[in-house]
Amino acid sequence: MNVAQNDKEVPGQARDGAGPVIEARNLDLTFQTNDGPVQALKDVNLTINKGDFVSFIGPSGCGKTTFLRVMAALETPTGGTITVNGMSPDEARRKRAYGYVFQAAGLYPWRTIAGNIKLPLEIMGFDKSEQEERVNKVLQLVDLEGFGKKYPWQLSGGMQQRASIARALAFDADILLMDEPFGALDEIVRDHLNEQLLALWARTEKTIGFVTHSIPEAVYLSTKIVVMSPRPGRITDVIESPLPKERPLDIRDTPEFLEIAHRVRDGLRAGHAYD
Amino acid sequence: MRNLLPVLVVLAAIIGIWYAAVAPMNIRVALDQAERAGVAVEPAGSLERRDTSVWRLMAANPGQISAGYALERPRLPTPQQVGQELWKTTGEMALRGRAMSKRSLIYHGWITLQSTLWGFLLGTTLGILGAVAIVYSRVVDMSLMPWAIISQTVPIVALAPMIIVLSSQLGIEGRGVPKAIISAYLCYFPVLVGMVKGLRSPAVSQLDLLKTYNASGLQAFFKLRLPASVPYLFTSLKVGIAAALVGTIVGELPTGAISGLGARILIGDQFGTPLAIWAALLAAAILAGLLVTLLDVLQRVTLKRMGMQA
Structure with missing residues (x-):
């Protein structure tokens, strides 16, 4: 992360007292598979407030990705209610309320980085000059100025993922949903991107839902950590992080940090005790 | 150029096998022609030769093998003959301004x-x-x-x-x-x-x-x-x-x-x-x-x- 972004102010006040952005009540989701029904989510209750950074952590099969996909209207729950910005997820999708980032950057190889970021803008019908303006703005946000004319294969994995985050930010959705965005990257790149993501979050005041299977990543990034466990997928613990908004990387060696990490680990272990 | 070498090697192998195959393929025709021209061949008579394998015929008439490479109507023409025929019906005719003739x-x-x-x-x-x-x-x-x-x-x-x-x-x-x-x-x-x-x-x-x-x-x-x-x-x-x-x-x-x-x-x-x-x-x-x-x-x-x- 460069110096310029480190001296940016970290807004906290805007988040306080803000209403819920995502509210899930008694959410159930059962997939019908060839091996019979699989309960991916069972009785999930969660409130995400504006400006929250919420991590979902748990072993595979715990429904964390499914939950994120339900928020984005990519899956339809079979029971309970969920609202996004006070609407159904599908209405929110039509209003383009969220940017979604997948584990694979998924950039189009036939488009330049700028072209990839323009993709949602073209689809949403922004005019040409505004497209350019927004591309430049988000390229700066993810620290990729000057790379707009490059093609994806000319960039490293970490840079590609940053470009895919820029693509999700381009159309000013206030919710950013990220499904293990750094899962395929090595640890050094990952630390770097985590730091950048925090700075970006502070600058843009987005509400972020973040799926991960890394405990340090979840604790480092989040204001709220949702611990989930599998079969059936459910929430076992919700931890409000007492860590300050400003988090240098070495905060990970403080006793507070280790204590939260410990609680997350306990939550994960308790979930596993059922099998 | 590195890609060209393997292609050329295969091409050379095909042409080599082709040339080698011409001799056994054409020996009967060559012997028939030689016999008609009055040359003594072994065994005499095409009926006689029908039951003899091409390898035997080649061994018995080594002098006629080369004739198999210059037949007008061979069973198997040589690559050179095919190339010449192709040139005769394409490039040569084009040079004479007859590229669109029915024989081209x-x-x-x-x-x-x-x-x-x-x-x-x-x-x-x-x-x-x-x-x-x-x-x-x-x-x-x-x-x-x-x-x-x-x-x-x-x-x-x-x-x-x-x-x-x-x-x-x-x-x-x-x-x-x-x-x-x-x-x-x-x-x-x-x-x-x-x-x-x-x-x-x-x-x-x-x-x-x-x-x-x-x-x-x-x-x-x-x-x-x-x-x-x-x-x-x-x-x-x-x-x-x-x-x-x-x-x-x-x-x-x-x-x-x-x-x-x-x-x-x-x-x-x-x-x-x-x-x-x-x-x-x-x-x-x-x-x-x-x-x-x-x-x-x-x-x-x-x-x-x-x-x-x-």
């Missing part, structure tokens, strides 16, 4: 090329449209795909005369249209299969992403599926154009056509001029090579312009 392979190649290109155009269009229908409609997928596969198991040689007869019943004059149809029949299939694969190549997450943008089906097609299918398209086109050429030649063979490379092959067979057959075969191979190379260059240029790592 350039003329016949042009007739075949025209049908091939029409068939290719028709087949490619049908293949792409079929692929789009298959990708977007489950019903079409389940109904059309099995028929497409079955269509390729019907021997085209059997089908070709029927198509000619049926199209003449419909009042279509000439052989151009039925030949193009036969050619398209062979060519649409690789394009269909390749395009189905190409249009389905985007990952589920790519389609999900477009869904989060609330993109329309048309936008998803033109912004994602179609560009993603381009590399697959070119691969199929290369297979398709070769198939289209084969289809055209097959369409010229059993149908009494008098022009086109297929007709030359058939006429060469009927009149016992093997050199003409081989020259027409070689011309067809060269034509196929040129067409595939052209598409390959087109593929490289297109993918490069699209920014894909070629």
